[in-house]
Amino acid sequence: MRRTVEQVLALAPDEASxxxxxxxxxxxxxxxVGGRDGVVWGRCEGSGRTPYRTVVDxxxxxxxxxxxxxxxxxxxxLGLMLLCAADGAAVPDGAEPPDWAARRLSTRAARAERGTAPAAPADPEAARRRAERRAARMTAGAEELERRLADLVRGGLATAGQQGYALWEETAARMVDAQAPGLAGRVRExxxxxxxxxxxxxxLLEECALTHLLDRAWLSADRLPADLATTVRTRVGLPSAPGGAAVRDRWLVLAQYDTGDGRLTTRRIWLHGTDTGRTALLLSFGAAGRAPALALxxxxLVDGELTPHAGAGQLRADxxxxxxxxxxxxxxxPGGPVGAAxxxxxxxLREDPWLESWPVTLDRVVPAPAEYGWQLADADGREALPLTGGDRPRPGxxxxxxxxxxxxxxxxxxxxxxxxxxLAAWSPDTPGETVPLV
Structure with missing residues (x-):
């Protein structure tokens, strides 16, 4: 499928690119320039004496x-894909790839094959011991955080404004040492x-209560239902893993956006199964300065299998x-009014009390100014949802x-x-055209 110019630009890792x-x-x-079987190639003149050789699958x-x-x-x-999107005649199809393009393709295919080769079996006893040691460190970290929260409440929340950020950062560092990055992130917040x-x-009181709830849930995880216990472990910082049957569908790419903390870039891709009606979230990560590998x-509309992760209310899939x-x-x-959302x-939230947000589709809503910023209101004016970001102007x-x-x-x-x-919108006049808002 030939992508549109907008779809190609959505693949760019940053505004400069x-x-x-x-x-x-x-x-x-x-x-x-040429193409064959979904692969295009070409040489691009640059600042050097030798043109850059580019291949895109x-x-x-x-x-x-x-x-x-x-x-x-x-x-x-990006330029080669934009050339294909804007002028298909500029990229002759059915051509034989030159040697340098064929070598690039064969090298990438070999790497992909090595990446999918089955790994050597791990020592289950050693893995069990490592997991037990990490769990013990995380438990010690959760207990220390409980004492920190208790001291805060005992001294009064007003004192938090006088202590500065250094004490919180020190506590977060202790959570990192305890291998509980989820708790460290909550402490920094x-x-x-x-x-x-x-x-x-x-x-502050609300977030302290949620952090306390997470601490107590971790310390009592063995008494929780299996799905909720998995969610708690993930929230504390243990990696989640696929735990369900694979689902094959034709998936509509609803949104894609990146967030970063200076050390890691996280890409979130929302998909909707056109046959199953399922919503799925794909996560991809890139080290600082590099874009994540996955881009849709x-x-x-893409066809393929997704394997959902375990956990209460989880939508993540691989x-x-x-x-x-x-x-x-x-x-x-399919969407509904604001009340349904x-x-x-x-x-x-009943399944995952620490959930920041949930994917929903609002049908027949109108953007309108509110007292503080903007909102989306039902067409009949019954209910409305404020938009995040207040009155800050955003291109979306x-x-x-x-x-x-x-x-x-x-x-x-x-x-x-x-x-x-x-994140995305559709007009009644063009319901098949997805307009990205991020």
């Missing part, structure tokens, strides 16, 4: 380029609340094979306003205690 790739999306800098997508860039895709791969604005003591353009773009209708997921989020908001024009639209996003984050 997006701008640089756009400048290379014309025939001028390219020579020796559009089905993955996967990229190979001789440029020194660490971005994936690099600007040359607690440390950022004092002095964050009016009403911060209330917010928003609005694309692709069991390469997801292949296919042609077909791409209608939005809040009910869905409430049911999810303006795109949503332009798509709506004051008329009802369908919006997919994440509904949480801070409000609703819109």
């Amino acid at each position: 997006r701008r640089a790739g756009s400048r290379l999306g014309t025939a001028g800098p390219w020579s020796g 559009t089905a993955g997508p996967a990229y190979a380029c001789t440029c020194p860039s660490r971005s994936s895709p690099c600007k040359h791969a 607690l440390g950022a609340i004092p002095g964050s604005g009016p009403g911060w003591p209330v917010r 353009p928003v609005g694309t 692709p069991g094979e390469r997801l292949v773009p296919v042609a077909g209708p791409a209608a939005p997921p 809040l009910d869905a989020y409430g049911r999810a 908001l303006w795109r949503l306003l332009a798509l709506s024009g004051g008329t009802p639209v369908t919006v997919f996003g994440e509904c949480g205690h801070r409000g609703f984050t819109p």
